[in-house]
Amino acid sequence: MITPDRNAIVDTLRTAALIGICVVNLPYMALPASQTLTQAPTGPDQFAAIVTAVFFEAKFFILFSFLFGWGMQIQYCAAERAGADASRRHWRRMIMLAVFGVLHAVLVFSGDILLLYSLVGSLIWHLRRASPKRLLGFALGMIALSLLCLFLISLVIALSPTAPADPTPGLSGGYLDTIRARAAAWPETFVFLILFQGPLAASAFLAGLAAAKLDMLDPQATRWRRRCAIALPALVLIGLPLNIAYALVASGPGLGWGQIADLLGFLSIAVGGPVLTLAYICAIRLLIDLFKLPSILVLAGRNSLSSYVLQGVLAGLVFSGYGLGLFGQFGQAWLVPISIALALTAMVMVGLFARLMGRGPLEILLRRVTYGGRPASPFKACR
Structure with a gap:
């Protein structure tokens, strides 16, 4: 079986994830909250x-x-193959991710996901020996929990009809101002992330764990190519309308069929998000033989932690007062291409660093703590 560092499917998925996350996150680093949390006023x-x-x-x-x-x-x-204590390695990794997450939230971006990943990863670890069928059952349960959490979010929004205050004016100021602004915004932001992203992240963790056990991302597993080819049309037909309904409610004028319809449209992301994500995975699984990523992006994808953090660092240098001072100067339409360019810039920088040093800077530290200075064993299937 191909090692994970040479798995073109995983490398491509990581690169796609890094670009997509930057597209979503950049408006929260480049615009006041009063603009990101309300409907955009202009057509583009x-x-x-x-x-x-x-x-x-x-x-x-x-x-x-x-x-x-x-x-x-x-x-x-x-x-397991190295005869090492798997639990000790895992807990070291989760503790380091939590440390990175707190620092990232305060110093770079209050919408950090690393601390959430550390918490979810700590819970999921106890299910590592479960069968793929059981893991997928728990994943479906997390989607049901997500529906409940989204309903709670919609209830809070309904009970707070006034326009959102801008909790982050300091993002346009000096670096100390941005730290104070992020620290002030982080508790409320983290609660929102737990409700909005937590159950869906846990569902995806469980599905990914099951996928590894089933060799879904193994390029040699031709049965998964056939299954993806069969499933992809249905995934798009189901996922796309649900995501359109969510988008019209969350970022547009609504569905126009009353409050109940809008509520259902908002809740639909709990199903539509995972379904369309699975469609992306299947599409890349099918198309992987038709294109090859530049080696520099492959290296950046393998060092996704450094690439993710560097996106926020570069965004701060571009938009905050201690950088170019462009905070609030661009609308959503301009931020989409800017975010893609920023993500690619971050990945090229991390890729060049990894080419010289072997790994990204945060991966070097994370692996040193996780493995106690000893290298990890090459991949081999286990259950």
Whole structure:
């Protein structure tokens, strides 16, 4: 079996996830909250917000979570083969992710997902020996929990009809101002992330863990190519309308059929997000033989932690007062291409670093702590 570092499917999925996450996150680093949490006033900006909600929002963090779950199984197998304590390695990794997450939230971006991943990964670890069927059953249960959490979010929004205050004015100021602004915004943001992303991230973790056990991302597993070819049309036909309904409610004028319809449209992301994400995975699984990523992006994908954090660092240098001071100067329509360019820039920088040093800077530290200075074993299937 191909090692995970040479798996073209995984490398491509990681690269896609990094770009998609930057498209979703950048408006929260480049615009005041009063603009990101309300309907965009102009046609191009509103259209860009709707397109982002349809094709990016609640898709690429799910994809990232899926790959995290997949990697959890790979790391567990590596520890088993090396005769190492798999639990000790895992808990070291989760503690370091939590540390990175807190620092990232305060110093770079209050919408950090690393701490959430650490918490979810700590819970999912106890299910690592479960069968794929049982894991997928738990994943469906997390989607049901997501529906409940989304209903709670919609209830809070309904009970707070006034326009949102802008909690992050300091993002346009100096670096100390941005730290204070992020620290002030983070508790409320983290609660929102737990409700909006937590259950869906847990569902994707579980699905990724099951996928690793079933060899879904193994390029040699031709049965999965056939299954993806059969499933892809149905996934698009189901996922696309659900995501359009969500986008019209979350970022557009609504469905126009009353409050109940809008509520159902908002809740539909709990199903539509995972379904369209699975469609993306299947599409890449089918198309992987037709294109090859530049080696620099492959290296960046393998070092996704450094690439993810660097996106926020570069965004700060571009938009905050301690950088170019462009905070609030661009609407949603401009931020889509800017975010793609910023994501690619971050990945090229990390790829060049990894080419020189072997790994990204945060991966070097994370692996040193996780493995106690010893290298991980090459991938080999285990259950």
